[in-house]
Amino acid sequence: MQLLSSKWIFLACQQMRRLWFRASLYCLVAVITALLSALVDERIPGTLATFVGADSVGNLLGILAASMLTVATFSLSTLVASYSAAASSATPRATRLLVEDSAAQNALATFIGAFLFAVVGIIALSSGIYGNGGRLVLLLVTVIVVALVVVTLLRWIDQLLNLGRVGETVRRVEAVTCEALLQRACNPGCGARLQLDPPTEGFEVRPRSVGYIQHVDLGSLQEFCEELDCRVSVLAMPGCAVEPTRALLRVSREPDDDSAQRLRDAFVIGSERTFEQDPGFGFVVLGEIAARALSPAVNDPGTAIDVIQTGLRLLVFWAENGHKDENPEVSFPDIRVPPPSESQWFDGLYTVIAREGAAQVEVMETLLRSFATLERLQQEAYREPLRQQVERALRFAQARMTHPDDVQRVRDSAPSLPGH
Template identity: 45%
Template structure:
C-alpha cells in the first residue's frame, strides 16, 4: 500500500500536462498497432464493404489537422495563462495549466495526431492485411468521433479561458475543496494540539522553502517505532528555515537516538520553493485575495471584481462553522497537530482587501456584510473573529474616507455583534 507521501507525489505527477499527454499518445500508438491483431475477426466480405481503402486518406487529413489544432490550442493556453497572471494573479496560472478539461483536450489532439501518424506508417509498410485495414477504418471513425466531441467542448472552454471571472471560479473550486477537507479532518487524523511540552526535543531541517505536505500516517508509524509522541509545530503552507522547528518529539522509552529520530521524521515532510494548494486551506484564500487586490489597483480600478471576490471568500470560509465536530476518528493518537486560528483565516482572506479598499466605501460596506454573514453561522469563535476583523476594517476605512457621508453610512452599517 502506498504511503500518503507517495500518493501525493503521484497525484501531483498526474496533474502535469505532459503526463496525461504521454498517456494519450501511448494509447494512440497502441490503438494503431493493435488493429492488425483484431483482423482475424473481420470477414473478407465485410472487409471489402467497409471502405477500408479510404483509411489512408482519412488518416493523412487527420494527421495534418490534429497537428495544427494541437499547436493552436497550446498557444491559446499559454496566452490564457499569461492573461490570468496579468489580470488576476500569477498564483492562479498553475490551476489553469492543471485543469482537466484543457489537459484532456490537448492530450486528445496530440494522441489523435500520433494515432494517425503511426497508422500511415503501418499502412505504407504493409503492416495491415485486408482485415487489419478494416479494423483501422472503424477505429479511425471512433477516434474522429471522440475528437469532434472534445473539440466542441474545447471551443466552449476557450470562450471562457483566461477571463478574470473564470479564474475566480477555478480558484474557488480548488479552495473550497481543500477547505472542506480541512474541516473534515483538521488534525490530519491525529490529536488536536493544545501545547507543546517544554521538554520535547525540536526537529529542524536544513531546507528552506514552503512546507507542501505532511505524511501523517508515516509520522504515526515513526512515533510507534520510536515509542515517542510527535508534536507538529507547523502546517503545510508555512515557510520553513533551519531556525524554525517543523516538529517536536517527546520520547517515552529509554533507548532513544535523537539524530536517528530526526532523520526519520524529516522524511515525512515535503518542502518546496512554491506554495501548494494541497493540505493548505489558507493558500486558496491568499490567491483569491490577491485577485481582489489586483482589481483595486489604480491600473485596473475595478471595485466590482473585488466585491465579487469578497462574496467568493464568504462561500469558501463558510464550512468553518462546522469544524467543532466531536465524532472524528483519531487514527494517529501519538501525533499532535495544531489547527489554524480563525484570525489567520480572516487575515489571509480579507486584510489586504481592507487595506487596499479602505478608501472605497462600497468595498468597506461589503467587508462589513461579509463579517456579519460569517458571524451569523452560529459558531461563537467565528463570531468573535468576525467582530475583531470588522472593527479593524471599519477603523481603516474611517481613516481613509474623505467624504463625511461615506464615513457616516459605513459607521451606521458596520457589523457589531449583539453582545456588544
C-alpha cells in the same frame, strides 16, 4: 476520505496532474491501438474489408494528422495566452489551477494522441504490415478517434469561452478551497489528535531547506512513534513557511541523526503552497485577486465585491461544517497536530481588501456587512479575528476616505462586537 495520504502517493498525484502525463498516456494508447490493428488482420474476411472500403483509411489518417497538429498548436497557444491573462488580471498563484485543469489537459492530450495515432497508422500502412482485415480494423478505430476528437473539440470550444477570465478564476479558487475545507471538516486533525496549545516540551527537529510545507505523511510518523515508543507534536502543517531555524515538530524522545532525518522525510517542502491540503492558500489567492482588481491600473471594485461574497460563502460553509464532529476518528493516536487557524484565513483574505479598498465606500460597505453576517453566526473561533478585522477596516476607511458621509456609511455597516 483521508486528508493526508502517504508521501509517495502525494508526489505521484502531483506528477499526474501535469500536462505531460496525460498527453503521454493518450499517446501511448494511440500507438498501441494503431499497432494492435495488424494483429487481428487474419481474423477479418478480406471481402468484408473490400466491401466497406477500408482502402480509404489512408486518406482519412492523412487528414486527421494534418488537422490535429494544427488544432493542437492552436490550443496550446490559446492556453498560454489564457495563463498570461489570468496571471495579469487575477494573480499568478491562480494559474496553477488552469494548468492542472482536467478539461484543458484532456483536450490537448486527445488532439496530440489523435495526431500520433494517425502518424503511426500512416507509417504502418506504408510499411505494408496491414492486410485487408487490418485496414478494416484501423478504419473502425479511426472513425472512433474522429468521433472522440469532434466531441472533445466541441467541449473545448465551450471551455475556451471562459478560460482565463477573472470570474472563472475566482470560481475555480472557490471550488478548490471549498474542497480543502470539506476535507478538513471531515477530520479536523487529519487523523491525528488535536493539540490546541503549542507544545513546550520535547526535542525539536528542524528542516534543512527553505520553503512551504506541502504535505505531512502522518502515517510514517505514526510508524516512527510505534517503533520508538514516543509521541510527536507536529508544528508545521501544510501551508506553513519553514526554514532551518523553525521547528517542524517536537518528539518526546531525543532522536539521533538517522531518526531526525527520517522525521524530516515525512514532510514534503516545496517552493510554493498548494491548494489541496491548505485552505488558507485559497483565501490568500482570493485576497490577491481582489487587491489586483482594486489597484489603480485595473480599478474594478465589482470583482473585489465578488471576492468578498466568495470568501463569505466559504467561511459560512466552514462555520456550518467545520466544528460538528466533536469526536473525530483518530488513526494516528501518537501524533498531535494544531487545529485549523481561522485567524490566518481572515488575515489572508480581508486585510489586503481593507487596505486596498479603503477609499471606496461600496467595497468597504460590502466588507463590513459580510463581517456582520459572520458575527451573527456566533462562532467562537471567528470572534477575535472579526474584532481585529472590523477595527482595521474602520481605521483604513477613516484614514483614506475624504467625505464624512462615506465614513459614516461605512461605520453604519459595521457590526457591533463586544469590546468594540
